Amino acid sequence: MERNLMKGNEALAEAAIRAGCKCFFGYPITPQTELAAYMAKRMHKAGGVFLQAESEIAAINMVLGAASTGVRAMTSSSSPGLSLKSEGISYIAGSDVPAVIINVQRGGPGLGGIQPSQADYWQATKALGHGDFHLLVFAPASVQEMVDMVVKAFDKADQYRMPAMILADGLLGQMMEPVSFPEINPDAHDKSSWAATGHKGQREHHIINSLYLKPDELEKSVKDRFARYDQIKENETDAELYLTEDCDILLCAFGATARVVKSAVNDARAQGIKAGLFRPKTLWPFPVKEINEAAKSAKKLLSVEMSMGQMIDDIKLAINCSKPVEFYGRTGGVIPTPAEVLAEIKKVGGAE
Amino acid sequence: MATTEILLAGFGGQGVLFAGKILAYCGLMDNKELSWLPSYGPEMRGGTANCSVCISDDPIGSPLVLNPDILIAMNQPSFDKFITEVKPGGKVFYDSTLIDAECSRTDVEIFPIPSSQLADDNSLKGGSNIILLGKLIKETNLFSLETMKKGIEKVVPPSKAQLIPNNFKAIEIGMNN
Numbered sequence: 251m252e253r254n255l256m257k258g259n260e261a262l263a264e265a266a267i268r269a270g271c272k273c274f275f276g277y278p279i280t281p282q283t284e285l286a287a288y289m290a291k292r293m294h295k296a297g298g299v300f301l302q303a304e305s306e307i308a309a310i311n312m313v314l315g316a317a318s319t320g321v322r323a324m325t326s327s328s329s330p331g332l333s334l335k336s337e338g339i340s341y342i343a344g345s346d347v348p349a350v351i352i353n354v355q356r357g358g359p360g361l362g363g364i365q366p367s368q369a370d371y372w373q374a375t376k377a378l379g380h381g382d383f384h385l386l387v388f389a390p391a392s393v394q395e396m397v398d399m400v401v402k403a404f405d406k407a408d409q410y411r412m413p414a415m416i417l418a419d420g421l422l423g424q425m426m427e428p429v430s431f432p433e434i435n436p437d438a439h440d441k442s443s444w445a446a447t448g449h450k451g452q453r454e455h456h457i458i459n460s461l462y463l464k465p466d467e468l469e470k471s472v473k474d475r476f477a478r479y480d481q482i483k484e485n486e487t488d489a490e491l492y493l494t495e496d497c498d499i500l501l502c503a504f505g506a507t508a509r510v511v512k513s514a515v516n517d518a519r520a521q522g523i524k525a526g527l528f529r530p531k532t533l534w535p536f537p538v539k540e541i542n543e544a545a546k547s548a549k550k551l552l553s554v555e556m557s558m559g560q561m562i563d564d565i566k567l568a569i570n571c572s573k574p575v576e577f578y579g580r581t582g583g584v585i586p587t588p589a590e591v592l593a594e595i596k597k598v599g600g601a602e
Numbered sequence: 603m604a605t606t607e608i609l610l611a612g613f614g615g616q617g618v619l620f621a622g623k624i625l626a627y628c629g630l631m632d633n634k635e636l637s638w639l640p641s642y643g644p645e646m647r648g649g650t651a652n653c654s655v656c657i658s659d660d661p662i663g664s665p666l667v668l669n670p671d672i673l674i675a676m677n678q679p680s681f682d683k684f685i686t687e688v689k690p691g692g693k694v695f696y697d698s699t700l701i702d703a704e705c706s707r708t709d710v711e712i713f714p715i716p717s718s719q720l721a722d723d724n725s726l727k728g729g730s731n732i733i734l735l736g737k738l739i740k741e742t743n744l745f746s747l748e749t750m751k752k753g754i755e756k757v758v759p760p761s762k763a764q765l766i767p768n769n770f771k772a773i774e775i776g777m778n779n
Contacts (some may be wrong), residue, residue, distance in 0.1 A: 255630050255638070255756075281642055364643060425665050426623075426638040428630055513663030585666055 251430040258393045259284035259423040262352055262416065263292070265400035266324050270436030271350070272298040273316035273323040275309040280364045281420035282328045282354035306331040310338030310351075317347040318458040320445030322404055322436065326352035328420070329370050330361055332378070339413055340379030344460030346444070346475070348407035350400065351385070352416045354423040357583040365583025366420035368505060371560035374417050375534045382472045384479055386414035386486065387533040389504040393427035395531070401434055406486060408439035410478055417533060419556065421506040421585060479535075488531040489540035493519065497526030499595060500548035502541070502565055502575075503555065504530050507586065511554050514591035525595055533561075538568040545569055550599050554591055555579045605658035606744060607667040610731075611684055612676025612697075614651040617731035620757065621674065622653035624735060628745040628753035629657045637665035650679050657744065672742065674734050675701060676717075693742060695734050713741050720775050729772040736776020747773070 256264070263285045266274070274293055276286040286302065293300035299316075303309035309325045316323035327335060332353050342349050355370050357363035374387045386406055388399040396418060403414035446456045462468035490508075493515060494500060503511040508529040518525035528544040530537050545551060551573055553562050559577040566575050578594040580586045608625060612618045619640050629636030639654040654667035673688050675681040675696040681703065688694055690709040699718035715737045717730040726733075732754075739745055745753070754769045 253630060253633075255626055255636075420642070421639065421665070424640060424642050426626055427662070427665075428636065509662070510664040510666075516663070585664070587666075587668055588664055 251432070253428040253430050255426050256393060256429050257284055257424060257426050258396050258418065259354065260288045261393045261429050262326070262396050262400055262418070262423075263288035264431065265397040266350065266404070267292060267296045267298070268431055268434045269401045269404045270322050270434075271324050271404065272321040273313070274298065274300050275303050275312040275316070275323070275325050276301075277303055277306045277309050277327065277331065279328045279331045281356055281366075281423050282326050282352065284423070285326045285352065285354070306334035307338065310335040310342075313349050313351075314338055314342050314345065314347065317342065317349045318345065318446045320441035320447060322348075322350075322408075324350040324352065326354065328354050328356045329358050329367070330356075332370060332373065336373075336379040339385065340381050340383065341460050342413045343379070343383035343385060343475075344381060345458050346411045347458060348404075348411050349413045350403045350407055350416070351413055352418065355417065355419040357581065363583040364420065366422075366506060366585060367556050367581065367583055368417075368419055368507060369557040369560065369581060370417065371533065371555070371557060374415055375536070375564070378415070383475065384534055385412060386410070386482070386535075387417050388414065389417050389531060389533050390422060391505055391508045391529065393422070393425065393429045396422065397429055397431060399531075401432070404436070408441070410482060411444070412475075412478070417505065419506050420583075483535040483538075486532060487535050487537035487540060489537035489544070490527070490529040490531060491540065491544045492527040492529065494526035494528065494544040495547070496524055497544075497548050498524040498550075499599065500526050500528055500545050500551045501591070501595070502528045502530075502551055502553045502561065504533060504561070507554055507556050510586055510588055511591055513588035514595060517588060517592050518595050523595060536564045536568055541565065541568045545573060548573060551575045552594065552598055553577050553579075554586060554594070556585065557581050605656050605660070605662065606672065607670050608655040608657070608672040608674070609652060609667045609670035609684060609687075610655070610674045610676075611650060611652035611680030612731075614649060616651075616676045617728060618651045618676060619653050621731040621735055622655045623757045624732075624750070624753045625655045625657070625745075627756040628749045629655075631749050631752045631756070632745065634658060635661050637662040639665040639667075650677065650683070652680065672738065672744075674738065676731065676734070677701065695737055695741070697730055697734065699730075711741075713737055715776065715779055717776070720779060721772065724771065724775060726768055726772050726775075729768065732769050732772035733776040733779075736773040737779065738776070739773070740777040747777070
C-alpha cells in the first residue's frame with residue numbers, strides 16, 4: 251500500500267472524507283485547525299459540505315441536524331471548544347443519532363495553553379454533557395491509527411446510533427508520519443427506520459427528539475440506551491498489550507503518552523527490569539478484560555498520563571483494586587520524556 | 603539502524619520546518635520509519651522555530667527530540683540553547699555566517715558552514731537551510747544524494763516546481779563546502 255506523509259490533523263480529515271463523511275461543521279482552534287482547513291479545501295470536491303460555523307455551539311448543533319437526516323456528519327475542536335459543544339453532544343446522545351466528534355486536546359482548564367495534553371479524559375469518558383449517557387471514545391497513538399479509528403468511529407456510531415469521539419492531542423495532530431489509506435467501503439447501515447428524510451406522505455413521521463416529559467417514557471429511553479451500552483462494553487473494547495506476559499510492573503498509558511512509555515519500557519527491559527505496557531485504544535468502554543490479562547503477573551501498575559491522573563480510577567476499578575496503582579504525569583502542555591518515565595519505573599519498584 | 607534523532611532550529615521564516623520536511627520525505631523514499639514534529643507555539647511567528655525529525659528502521663517512540671544525534675542550528679539563540687543537549691558523539695551543523703560558535707564541547711563533531719553567505723553569493727535567496735542539508739549528507743551516511751533529490755521533489759509544491767533546480771544547486775554547494 252502506498253505510504254504518504256501527512257500531519258495527524260490532515261489524516262483525520264482525509265480519513266473522514268474516505269469514510270463517507272458528507273457534512274463537516276467546525277470552528278478554528280489551535281492545535282486542530284489544519285483539520286478544518288483540509289476539509290475546507292477538499293470537502294466540496296468530495297461532494298460534501300464544509301461549513302465554518304459562527305461558534306462551536308452552532309457547529310455541534312449543525313452536526314445534530316445533518317446526522318438526523320442519516321448522513322455521516324462530523325465536527326472537530328480542541329479542549330475549550332469541546333466544553334462549548336457539550337450541550338449539543340448530550341442532545342445528540344439523547345436523540346440517538348450517530349456522529350463523530352474529534353478532540354485534539356490542549357492544556358486546560360480555562361483557555362489553558364496550546365501544547366498537547368490529555369486532561370480531557372474525565373470529560374470524554376465520564377461527563378461530556380448532562381444526563382445519563384456515554385459516547386464511544388477512541389484513543390489513537392499514531393497518525394495511522396487516527397485514520398483507522400476515524401473509519402471505525404463512523405462505523406460504530408452508525409451501528410449503535412450514538413456519538414463517537416476520537417480523543418487525540420496536539421502532538422498527534424501536529425506530527426507527520428507515514429500513513430496509508432485502506433480501501434474503505436462506508437458500511438451501508440440502513441437508516442430508513444429513523445432518519446428524517448421526508449415522509450412524502452408515504453410513511454409515519456420520523457421524529458428526532460430528546461424531550462420526554464413523562465418520566466416513565468424518559469426512563470425507558472435511557473434504559474434502552476444503557477442496554478446497548480452493555481452490548482458495547484461486551485463487544486467493543488480494544489487495547490494493545492506490549493511485553494506483558496511476564497511483567498513485574500505494568501505501565502498504563504494511552505495516546506501520544508503511550509509512545510513515550512513504550513520507549514521507557516524498552517529501556518527498562520534493556521536494563522533487566524520486567525516492564526510491560528497496557529495501552530487502551532478504547533477509553534469508553536474501558537478494556538477491563540484486557541487490562542486484567544495484561545496485569546496477571548504484575549506486582550504493581552503505573553499509570554502515565556499528560557494530566558494529573560485521570561485514568562487511575564478506571565484502572566483501579568477494572569482490576570478491582572487488587573494491586574497498587576501508582577501515577578506519574580506531566581500536565582499543562584509538558585510532554586513526559588522516556589528518561590523521566592524510566593526513573594519513575596525504578597522509583598516505584600521496577601528495580602531491585 | 604538505531605533511531606537517528608535530528609533537531610533543526612532557527613528563526614521562523616528560515617525554512618527550518620521545510621528542511622525538516624525534506625529529511626522526513628527522504629525517510630519515506632528510503633522506506634524508513636519516521637516522524638516529523640514542529641514546534642507550533644507563538645515562536646512560529648518570528649521567534650525561534652524548531653522541528654524534531656526521527657528516522658529509524660523500527661517504529662518511532664516519542665517523536666519529540668530532546669537530545670539529538672544531529673543538530674542543525676540556523677541562529678545564535680538556537681545554537682546556544684541546544685548545543686548542550688546534543689548526545690555525546692553527535693554531529694552539529696550550523697550557519698557560521700549568523701552564529702559565532704563558542705563551544706567547549708569536545709565530545710561532539712562540529713561542522714560550520716557559512717550557509718547564509720554562500721546562499722547570497724550564489725543568488726540562492728533563502729537557500730541557507732538547503733545548503734546545510736547538503737553539508738549534512740556529505741558528513742553523515744544518513745541519506746544518499748539521490749534520495750535527497752527525490753525528497754526535495756516531493757516537498758516543493760507543484761506550483762513552485764521551477765525552484766527545484768535551485769534547491770539541487772544548494773545541496774551541491776553544501777556538499778562542496
